[in-house]
Amino acid sequence: xxxxxxxxxxxxxxxxxxxxxxxxxxxxxxxxxxxxxxxxxxxxxxxxxxxxxxxxxxxxxxxxxxxxxxxxxxxxxxxxxxxxxxxxxxxxxxxxxxxxxxxxxxxxxxxxxxxxxxxxxxxxxxxxxxxxxxxxxxxxxxxxxxxxxxxxxxxxxxxxxxxxxxx
Numbered sequence: 001x002x003x004x005x006x007x008x009x010x011x012x013x014x015x016x017x018x019x020x021x022x023x024x025x026x027x028x029x030x031x032x033x034x035x036x037x038x039x040x041x042x043x044x045x046x047x048x049x050x051x052x053x054x055x056x057x058x059x060x061x062x063x064x065x066x067x068x069x070x071x072x073x074x075x076x077x078x079x080x081x082x083x084x085x086x087x088x089x090x091x092x093x094x095x096x097x098x099x100x101x102x103x104x105x106x107x108x109x110x111x112x113x114x115x116x117x118x119x120x121x122x123x124x125x126x127x128x129x130x131x132x133x134x135x136x137x138x139x140x141x142x143x144x145x146x147x148x149x150x151x152x153x154x155x156x157x158x159x160x161x162x163x164x165x166x167x
Contacts, residue, residue: 005037005146008153013038015160016047016097023156024095025051026064026085028076028102029119034149049095054085060102064088077103077114079132082122086132090124097159098124099152105144119148123159131159 016023025034025048035051038044052063057076060066066084074080085100103119110116117137124130133155137147 005033005149005153006040008150008157009037009044010041012153012156012160013041013044013047015157017043019096019160021096022047022049022094024049024089024093024098025152026089026098026100027051027053028055028060028085028100029105030101030145030148030152031055033145034099034101034152037149037153049093052085052089052092060085060088063092065091075114077118077120079120079122079134082120083124083130083132086122086124086130090126096126097156098122099156100124101148101152103144103148105141105148107141117144119144119151121148121152121155123152123155125159131155 027034032053038048054060054063057071061068064085065088070080070084082100082102086098089098100122104110104114104116106116120134122132135151137144
């Protein structure tokens with residue numbers, strides 16, 4: 001029996017496959033969990049192009065082209081960085097859609113401005129649409145990461161349904 005993340009991934013995959021479109025993921029705090037959920041689905045190689053695990057700021061810059069000025073001005077955990085990650089994933093893949101996740105899973109690393117559990121997301125399309133959102137999740141490190149993957153997958157499904165309007 002598939003877990004709920006795999007069920008969401010399967011739903012996403014069916015929608016992408018029906019459209020003949022591809023997905024790329026850019027992950028930081030989730031460390032590849034979204035890509036793992038997607039690749040658990042048989043046949044996902046027909047709609048999942050690649051994933052980038054960019055845990056360090058240097059990786060975000062090197063692999064995705066996130067401007068250092070964005071990281072300096074807004075920090076790694078920001079909607080601006082999530083947008084740059086999502087756009088970079090599109091630029092460095094053959095995907096039509098991308099998702100980016102960057103946050104503070106804990107137990108340390110938080111601040112009063114950005115406490116543990118704050119996660120920023122972005123969803124982007126090759127057509128130029130890009131939406132970003134910040135959420136705060138409760139729980140331990142594993143719970144924050146799992147909720148982040150769930151939210152990112154659901155956001156992709158919503159984006160596919162909404163089309164150009166995005167999430």
